[in-house]
Amino acid sequence: MAAEGQKLPIAERRNFLKNGLMLAGGMLAGAAANAQASDKNLSLNLPPNLPKWSRSLGPGVLTNPYGKPSRFESHIVRRNVPWLTADRIASISFTPLAELSGIITPNSLVFERHHAGIPDIDPEQHRLMLHGLVDRPIIFTLDDLRRMPSTSVIRFLECPANGGMEWRAAQMDALQFTHGMLSCCEWTGVLLSTLLQEVGVQESAAWVLAEGADGAHLSRSIPMHKAMDDALIVYAQNGEPLRPEQGYPLRLINPGWEGNTCVKWLRRLEVGDAAWYHREETAKYTDLLADGRARKFSFVQECNSVVTFPCPEKPPTEKGRYELQGLAWSGRGKIKQVDVSFDGGVNWRRAHLKGLVLAKALTRFSLDWDWDGGPALIQSRAVDQTGYVQPTYTQLREARGLSSIYHKNAIHTWRLHEGGKVTNVQIS
């Protein structure tokens, strides 16, 4: 264990750094006292002392006209896995799920997936062209779209490759990397069905091609039934204009479907009578099975869940009572129930669904949990409104083999070690 000296778990390491910052601040008031302080409880900012920030003035309004998080939260950022992709232009970053509360992902932390980098689009010079099998092909400006009736919905957005590195074995060391291609925002825009009505869709129409304005001109064929159901052309995310990383100034949102179908920087919609079979729906985003055949147009993100506390980034720090938390979601509708196991799936306890339980949105669950300091194998298992139960790894691999890459939604296991360390494992 002596060799563990440098191997502080992430949370302990963070506390160490935070304490260091607090102490550095305290130095101004009493260098001698703080120089010896090895415990944050000795800080001069704690009771019965009056904190230094209570005895002084802070900066005024507009110090940060847009605003930014506290400097003490600077570790809450998106991260990437460098070896996953050849470069960062066509790559992915991950949402720090362990650090988030509720069901909304802040815009700055929504995972990114770009195929040709982030285009710098002037909204005045951006257009949405809607043409093909329509009576009135139209070019819309952003102002045009904002004149039409708007709809706001809270929906998750997930890359179908979320967890894809875990098909063969547990290999990522943090929740951010096992499940972080996931986010949930309030999206505001115009229903695609409204736009299609406006241009007059012809009888033979069956598919809509959505295409981005970035260098990849990323394109996906969307079936007309989705286009006429809940597909949205959005210009806002969590109350503000879309972020450039999320498709500014305009993107498609197909609730509950592969993030890749939610085409960013949307410039064109073409109505047709057949699918286009473009690269992102043939070479990629198809699911290769063990028998060599592959699923195509596997749009739905099936029911999934993960425990977000405890996790490798947020282990328990001492024995006692905790609120275990996690997230569940389903592209087929609402979460009906979530169960949690502490013994690797032998016995399960029903979790509480917290706050809003919305269709095709992240749903937070919790459970009061008494940790005795011992080891545990912690799992969550979600059931959605269709009755579909999140599968085990064994079931998923029996159905699909190991080469699918996408749509891995197996029950996940955190190994809680005696003493509190949490690691990512797969179990029999």
Added chain:
Amino acid sequence: MFRLAKALVVLASATLVACSVSVNYDSGDQLDLSGPDQPEQVAGYYGVGKAASPEEIAGWDIDIRPDGLGLPDGSASAEDGEMLYEDQCAVCHGSFGEGVDRYPVLAGGEGTLTESRPEKTVGSYWPYASTLWDYIHRAMPFAAPQSLSDQDVYAITAYVLYLNDLVDYKFVLTRDNLASIEMPNRDGFFVDDRPDTSNEACMNNCKDAASIRITSEPELVVDVSPVVKSTATAPGY
């Protein structure tokens, strides 16, 4: 037709609500597909936007379908594409389509789709040749998308097909024959039929505790930067 589709969607939503009465959910997320009270909507109801001219559409309408719809005039041989490929593509994809670093492998992999490490290439996996023309024209070369002429796209497409032994070096690819090229994995795809698993929400004594083994666990690391074992596998999206 779409008024009917809309009615079906509304009906489907109502059915979902009816099925979930036993669970007390917030219902605030019900998508109101009916819109505000207003006259019957017909095309042009909002009257926004401007008519797209044929010229404007032609400038952006770049998509190609498996049946060849959308292909422009042109023709070129694999031979014509060899130097273009070397200049424009090989730096990432390799002279033989073998892929450099983690950039996509374009050729080879025949017969590997059932192996433990399948090599999904144009020749081994892609169902249609049209996808190749579309993608090269749409997004390649990586650093200068849509900089190739239609003629160059025909040439490079032909050359990548040649690298996969699907056409001869002298083969001339044209607007008229592209759709007739039969890709080896043309019939390898089927439409999504999930759910394909059926787990049960068992609550007690669901498995034998003594049978539980840890089958894999990454090396324990201290930092948030990802470190993985040497067996790490990238999904290759």
